Amino acid sequence: MEKRFSRRVFLKLAGSITMATAVAACAATPAPTPPPAGATEVATTPAEEKATVAPPTPAVTAITLRYRTWHTREANPGDGEWYDWLIANYPADHPGVTIEVEFVPFGSEYIQKVLADVAAGTPPDLLHSSIIWARDFYDRGVLLDLNDYLDQVPELAPDMFLGEATNEYRSKGGKYYGVPWEGPDSSVVALNSSLFEEAGFDPKGADIKTWDDFVRVAKALTKEEGGEVVQAGFLVGSMRYIEGFATWMYTNGGALHDREITKPTFNNERGEQVVQFQLDLLNTHKVSFPISPERQDSQLFMQGKTAMVHWGTWCHKMIAANAPAGFKYWLIPFPQGPMGERPAVTTWSNMFVLPKKTKNPDAAFELMRFCTTPPGLLKRFELSARTTPHKSIFESETWQKMVAQFPALAQTPVVAELGGVYPFFPCFTEANDAIGTELEQVMVGQKGVKEALAEAERKVIEVLERRKSAIGA
Amino acid sequence: MGSTRAVSVRRPLWRQPRKWIAGYLFAAPAICFILVFSVISIAISLYISFFQYDVISEVRPFVGLRNYTEALFRDDVFWTALKNTTLYVLSVVPSITVVGFLLALAGHHARYGRSVFRTIYFLPSITPMVVVALIWVWLYSPKGMLNQMLGVLGIHGPNWLFDRNLALPSVVIMSVWQTVGYYTVIYLAGLADIPQDYYDAAKVDGANRWQEIRYVTIPLLRNVNLFVTVTLAIAAFQVFTQVYIMTRGGPGNATATMQFIIFRNAFQYFRMGYASAISWLLFLVVFALVIAQLRTYRSEQMF
Structure with missing residues (x-):
């Protein structure tokens, strides 16, 4: 018996497939199945998966931290060197953590993307923010209050930073929402x-x-x-x-x-x-x-x-x-x-902030701490010549070396004293x-x-x- | 024989899904796209125009017509933008219509190199506006090519884009240059559709070249003119890219247009409700203009 594959059947089939594809594409990504109680996600490599008998692996949580900034590799090659160093070295002390650096141009495009991500519930974990946006973000309920975190890190106490203004930019009513990442x-x-x-x-x-x-x-x-x-x-x-x-x-x-x-x-x-x-x-x-x-x-x-x-x-x-x-x-x-x-x-000092809806607030703060305190801070300064108002920079050997390389850098703390x-x-x-x-x-x-x-x-x-x-x- | 079929009542089309379901399935993606990104978005913009809405704040108070009254009665930038946009439309639409028509006439009657002619004039139209705008920013530079050419003639060139009186005309000139090729091609197509018989008859009646254009070509291009002026006016009211790239609405607000202030309020100030209200006001202006144009061109005689 001959079965004909008619044009009508073909059209129906093609239409159905198109619809099914469209529906599938629009479907939300299924949430990952939570591990059973007491279990810990283990970061595994393909090689480990293939092993017949898995060696005992230290229990570590595999997470990816998204770090968003407008400091592109192209604008300042030193920033590129810093990202490469961070991505390569951070996991050594923080097993299972992967860092993804995202670049968005400075200005309204940056704010649009932050707001869209926050509205969608998918903000980056660590956000580089200009002082001109941070207060607005905070007032609109976008940012985490960092006081509880900061209380546990003496290196990030307010008196560790140059200039009173540095603390004005990143706090409101005694609540801190940012840690300086540039400047002064x-x-x-x-x-x-x-x-x-x-x-x-x-x-x-x-x-x-x-x-x-x-x-x-x-x-x-x-x-x-x-x-x-x-x-x-x-x-x-x-x-x-x-x-x-x-x-x-x-x-x-x-x-x-x-x-x-x-x-x-x-x-x-x-x-x-x-x-x-x-x-x-x-x-x-x-x-x-x-x-x-x-x-x-x-x-x-x-x-x-x-x-x-x-x-x-x-x-x-x-x-x-x-x-x-x-x-x-x-x-x-x-x-x-x-x-x-x-x-x-x-x-001014632009800063790192943590969006409220970040999925990994503790890990994100740890990344923030790592970047904004020595030795991570000094490494970044060495690679990019970018300072932060953290006093440790200006008291370090790296500072002396960098000033020898870029004499005008010595003016940074001097003029900051005159700053409004x-x-x-x-x-x-x-x-x-x-x-x-x-x-x-x-x-x-x-x-x-x-x-x-x-x-x-x-x-x-x-x-x-x-x-x-x-x-x- | 076959009498049963012959007497059966014809079923309505909606009860015969086999006949139409496939067509709708094929159209479904496009319909979904238009619904989500046009119809629903337009409806939402109308809705949020009655709210104070900044995307993320949880407080989004209903403000009634306040966004509209603010634009109409309190925001001088709105009126500046409306004035600038109107001037832009009034400059660009006639310029492109006339220049496009004249270029098409020249191209239509050219004996040789017609394809080259069309290609040259169409090239700017297929170049992205961002690229064109950036190039013209350099041409308009105080030490740019335009001023150097003027310098050869002994004229001290102006600061085109930072002069409050010249900034908008500079944008108009660039827009005409970029867009005219597209409409030239439309006119060329219209001219090609006019039967030669009309011209022959006109010649027999003793018409000269100008009379042929006046009494044959222009009337027979009525539909093309309608298309050109309506689409051009709508596009001109939405001018944005060149302003954003070349002047950012400056100096002052000398080149701020309606679309530009909508963008600025929505995506730089995050006043989505207010931007939506301005969008609807712009819609009303464009809608009224198009109705006026259609009435002007209304004719029982179709060409």
Whole structure:
């Protein structure tokens, strides 16, 4: 009897298979079967599985810890060396633990991914967080309170870190939600020592103490051809990002917000002077290249096209990797303004935090402890030249060795002493845009300084009030 | 013989699943996809537009129409974005329509190298907008190619993307360059569909070249024009990528568009409810515009 495989049967079959595949693909991953009571998951290798008689194996729990950061291998080769070292060496002391490093670009993409993962119940175990997000994460119930853990680790006591501000960024009402993992990072003026020497200035910027000194030196180092700047004295920014505004405010004795971050404090004479000073540098003293979206300030600095640039104390490995051999530079704080009392910088420490929904909080904290205390901390410093504010770094032999290799690194703890807190407004991006878009309008001549500062203040107050009503914090 | 079959009552189609089940099974994945990622998502966005919603906070209070009233009566950035978007649409739609039509006319009448012509004009359209935008950022640089060319003519070039008066026009120029090729090809197809007889008849009546275009080509491209202007206007109202890459809405908010502020509120400020409300306001604007366009082109005479 001949059975025909008709077109109709084929279509039905194909349709059914497609549906079944779609349903299977959408199905949730089955939860792993829990081991029977008293049993322990044992990490086994294929070789062990094949063995007829398994040798007695120490009972260890096999877990994978996801470590998320924006510090990519490409941006700083030293970070890559650190990840390789950590992945290879951590399991030696922590059998059964595997580390997976995940990279997500800094900024809104990073926050989106964190929020999506938290909402889905699959956050990474160890999360690198900027100070500008951490408080918001904590207020929204995303982060674990670390006090119980920290109480058991004397090396992570608050007095083990440089500067009081370091503890402000990572705690609220006595509850700690983060452990410093970078810093003290400070926004500084990086100067090209060779250009300074050529112009007869001190190669470590000793001639620059005040805004007037800064203008004098910047003008002397600016070169023009045919009415166009071909070598800038300093690169003036658009003020779209408030870090620069905050730093100049500190130099002029002001700040962007009060200590409790309940209100903005920039709409005053100090703020007006700061914004006007930026306008003058750009339009009156003409020490800068035009502001434009594609301008890459750090590249221009390393190419010797600008004598000074607003950069940070984390620049050493990048300069070593990208600048021409023999490139000489130094880092100084921003100079004192007419209403200020001293030069200043903005200082901060990004941190490690633990999401509440992490599946392995104890193991994640142990990884955090390992990374943020010696000897792991010192190894990471040695490989990446990245500091944390942990005092042990600055007292170590590694510090001396690294300073010999990167002399400007010595400025890190020095300028941090002058540091004001990073303006970590709640709802940071929104507050930043509220101020930044107004100041940018000043820089393009669309608004007056006073008008823009008043409008920025109004918008920031609105953001803070809305956030307060949403979170009750 | 065969009388039983002949008198049997014809069963309704829904009782004959064999006839349609396979078709629906095949369509099911696409239907599921559209349901989940379009229909349900759209419904959810309407729902959350009445809430204060930031994805993770457990408190998500119902705020009624507050998100809508905030956008309409308190948020000056919303009106700036609406103004910028409208200016963008009013610049881009006529420019691309006219330039695309003229390029198509030139290409249609070209005797040689028609394929080359089409390829050249279509190339920017198949290049990703991100790539094109990045290239144009460099072209618009104060020391970029555009200003160097102006320099050759003795003109001091402006700071295109950091000038509040030039930033939006700069984005418009780039968008026209990138998009016009696609619509040129649409017009070319429309021109190829017009029978030669009409032109022959016009010639017999003594029509010159301009009169042929005015009284034959343009009327017979009515449907193509409708398609071009409607799809172009909808796309133009949703302009985002070039703004995000080239200016981030700046300087100030000089190039902030509706889609850009929706993105900013949703994925940078995490004000999902507010962003959804703006999205629905944008939908109403686009919907009204499309209805107006359809009414303008309404004609009983189909070409």
